[in-house]
Amino acid sequence: MKSADLVARNEDSSAVLAEICSVRLAKTLFGIPISHILEIVGGARPQPVPLAPAYVGGLVHYRGDVLTTVSLRQLLDLPPAEGLQDILVLESATGCFGLLVDSVSEVLTVSSDDYEPNPSTLDERRRNLFDGAYKLPKGLLVMLNPVRLDPRQSRVLEDS
Secondary structure, rough: OOHHHEEEEEEOOOOOOOOOOOOEEEEEEEEEHHHHHEEEEEEEOOEEOOOOOOEEEEEEOOOOOEEEEHHHHHOOOOOOOOOOOOEEEEOOOOEEEEEEOEEEEEEEEEHHHHHHHOOOOOOOOHHHHHHEEEEEEEEEEEEEEEHHHHOOOOOOOOOO
């Protein structure tokens, strides 16, 4: 967890609080630390890229540039979304890329006391994409690893 992700320390414990942007994909709630997010683009319709790997969701115009998007649905073997999707514009060491999700929910503050690592039964691809989960009052928030989602850096995506 980067220092920019840290919000506060609870004075009664050593728990660390972090701000997480929550997104929905089908019925699952996923999270990404807000420090990796530049912008949220709602209602996008990426243009397909012929002969691109399956995980490439398409290209969109973004602030005068062309942004490559990664389809989280494709990475998780879910059927394509019907209708418009939201894009999280993520910053990486090699530039920016977009992450296609069904919808953006809200920014949540989570505690390290509620964090659980990935279970040992998780398949290798998901173990590489996920960074554990936070227990919430109404379910789980599965954390995504933004570095491993970068289409220019990650070999995890190529194995999808």
